[in-house]
Amino acid sequence: MTVRSAWLLPGGAEPGQTREDTRLAPLGTMVPSGELTSRPGVIPGGAPFAASGAGAMSLQVGIGRALVQGTTAQGAYPVAVDAPETVAFDDGDALLDRIDTVVIRVLDQLFDVSGENVALVEVVKGEPLATPAAPTLDPACEPLWDVTVPAGTSAGVGGIDWGTALSDRRRYTVAAGGIIPRASSSLAGAYDGQYADFNGTLYRWSAAADDWQQYPATPLRPxxxxxxxxxxxxxxxxxxxxxxxxxxxxxxxxxxxxxxxxxxxxxxxxxxxxxxxxxxxxxxxxxxxxxxxxxxxxxxxxxxxxxxxxxxxxxxxxxxxxxxxxxxxxxxxxxxxxxxxxxxxxxxxx
The missing domain is CATH 2.60.120 (Jelly Rolls)
Known part of the structure; x- marks a missing residue:
């Protein structure tokens, strides 16, 4: 397996969670997003889940580690991709553009109707629209990249222009107490005193102000x-x-x-x-x-x-x-x- 998840595969007749799964998947208490939920996202280090064109209508997604949050009842799944994965895209609609999303998805038959227990890198196909938007994602589905598929796109006419089609959807998460890199001010903090890095500047979440505030509040340099x-x-x-x-x-x-x-x-x-x-x-x-x-x-x-x-x-x-x-x-x-x-x-x- 190239996509591994801890705390997913049962034992019994199956091998269950292997020692390799445990060593590769990120374990521990991650940044919380609620009482029983964790902030999902990519674990920083190197260039996790880097994307590059692998063909006219296919994309290669590189190795990396992530935390995929399901419903509150499900909890969060640690996932590791230990070899590049290649995903394929359907041809474009005849008239309208669409946006597909490359995701890490965890299927867990205890909580969904898939009948499987497996982690995947796959494409969630968007709807062709005059003004296309990324598709809505199910629980236990963490976005990595959006791909714009213009109307009429196919391998026969040159395929997807990978230089312009990709939009980075990777968000980052760390262990509890860590500083979240490449964070977004549009995402609320989880607890008072949480730290995040916005474009190279350190911010602290203030529960009282319900806002991210630059830290330290007084600039250190004139x-x-x-x-x-x-x-x-x-x-x-x-x-x-x-x-x-x-x-x-x-x-x-x-x-x-x-x-x-x-x-x-x-x-x-x-x-x-x-x-x-x-x-x-x-x-x-x-x-x-x-x-x-x-x-x-x-x-x-x-x-x-x-x-x-x-x-x-x-x-x-x-x-x-x-x-x-x-x-x-x-x-x-x-x-x-x-x-x-x-x-x-x-x-x-x-």
């Missing part, structure tokens, strides 16, 4: 933006915002502590006259309202300065959105009037 172009250097008596193209803004969410450090730095110079000045500053809107000025700016008068200015802003409302806008000011233009290499950053206080 947010930073760099000056991309010089200002026009027109002498002004008030502060002027950099354009977003010349120096992008920063928008951030206030952390639970309600406190941040904001730093502006760069090269600031103006020696047009003995009293000429130049400023790099920032202003804030949203959850923090603050104008350009001496309280947050970096300045030079008849000189050149390469430095940074870091200020502390506590007492903000956690969860509020704040936008920081870089700004500038020169009193006159002449010798060594320059604002360059600007950087603006936000550090989050834990």
């Amino acid at each position: 947010l930073m933006t760099r000056q991309a172009a010089a200002p026009p250097y027109t002498p002004v008596q008030t502060y002027v915002d950099f354009t977003a193209a010349a120096w992008p803004r920063i928008t951030f969410t206030v952390p639970p502590s309600g406190a941040v450090f904001i730093t502006v730095g760069g090269l600031v110079s103006n020696r047009a006259t003995d009293v000429s000045t130049a400023w790099l500053t920032w202003r804030a809107t949203g959850g923090l309202t603050e104008a350009h000025g001496a309280g947050n700016g970096l300045s030079a008068q008849s000189s050149r300065v390469i430095a940074s200015r870091r200020v502390y802003r506590p007492g903000l409302t956690p969860g509020a959105s704040v936008t920081l806008i870089p700004g500038w000011n020169v009193s006159s233009v002449g010798q060594d009037t320059n604002l360059a290499n600007g950087e603006l950053s936000v550090e989050f206080v834990q």
